[in-house]
Amino acid sequence: MKKIVVLTGAGISVESGLKTFRDADGLWEEYPVAKVATHEGWLNDPTLVTYFYNMLRKKCWNVKPNQAHKLVAALEQQYDVTVVTQNVDNLHEQAGSTKVIHLHGELMKVCSSRDVDDPRYQQTLTPDNCEVEPGTLAGDGSLLRPFIVFFGEAVPNIGIAADKVQEADILIIIGTSLNVYPAAGLLHYARPSVPIYLIDPNPISAGERVKQFLKGASEGMQELYGKLMK
Numbered sequence: 001m002k003k004i005v006v007l008t009g010a011g012i013s014v015e016s017g018l019k020t021f022r023d024a025d026g027l028w029e030e031y032p033v034a035k036v037a038t039h040e041g042w043l044n045d046p047t048l049v050t051y052f053y054n055m056l057r058k059k060c061w062n063v064k065p066n067q068a069h070k071l072v073a074a075l076e077q078q079y080d081v082t083v084v085t086q087n088v089d090n091l092h093e094q095a096g097s098t099k100v101i102h103l104h105g106e107l108m109k110v111c112s113s114r115d116v117d118d119p120r121y122q123q124t125l126t127p128d129n130c131e132v133e134p135g136t137l138a139g140d141g142s143l144l145r146p147f148i149v150f151f152g153e154a155v156p157n158i159g160i161a162a163d164k165v166q167e168a169d170i171l172i173i174i175g176t177s178l179n180v181y182p183a184a185g186l187l188h189y190a191r192p193s194v195p196i197y198l199i200d201p202n203p204i205s206a207g208e209r210v211k212q213f214l215k216g217a218s219e220g221m222q223e224l225y226g227k228l229m230k
Contacts, residue, residue: 001080004228005168006072007186008085008092011175011200012217015066016091018059038151042113046143047134053146056088057107057130065095068174068199068217071225073097078229079170084161086176086183088148101161103183109147112138117156122147158182165189172224173198175217178206197224 010018035041036052065073073096075081083092083100088107092100110132112121121138136144149155161183165171171190177200178184187206190196198206199213199220206212213220 001078002169003164003167004075004079004081004170004172005165006075006081006083006172006174007165007176007183008072008083008087008174009176009180009183010087012066012068013063013087013089013091014175015068015216015218016063018063018089018091033151037148039153042145042150046113046145049146050132050134053107053148054131057125060089060091060107061127061130063089063091065091066218068221069095069097071218071221072172072174074225075228082164082168084164084183084186086180101157101164103149103155103157103161105146105148107146107148110138110144111147112140112142113145114138114140114142116145116147155182158186161186162189166191168194170194170228171196173200173206173210174221175200177202178204199224 031052035045036049042049069091072083072092076098081099083097084103085092085100086103088102088105090106090108108125110123110125112118121140132144138144165186166189168190171194178187196210197213198204198210199215199217201214201216203214204212213223
């Protein structure tokens, strides 16, 4: 069975109603990144950070996977598919994708602030229990923090993702400007013979070997799905 890696960014979730962070009306316009998405921001005001991610979780539970998410999941009918996502939402999982690598953390999880990656203190929140009261402690006695890779922190899953791209027979990129590293660097791990498809409504300089679909995530994925599932 051929292997596909699908690298997704914020653009795939826009059609579901989730704002991107960087666009003109994105979340960083309302909430300065330094205050809510850095380790220093967490140390300075954990209450603000906790409320910010509570707000994001409530928004996320009110949206559904769109056609692009569903078509990515449907590729599993004929391919061994791994999704590598820069998004912290769980829309790929909701759509039915079974192998999802989150590069920047998972919005629906909280963890120890002393050791983020210790699975003993990670918790998955539910739709009816998705808010964390500021000051709540993890099992190790440290503050419970969002299971998010803050700016400036290491990206623990990047090596796993790079290995998957190296093994891929097809690479699909959806809804990312390829400006955010280290995720953007994953493109260079694809073997020279591997076809690379990029779906985004805006032209992106990604090299001659990349076939671009200048369309939104769902429309572009619909076209590509038709080609791949013949």
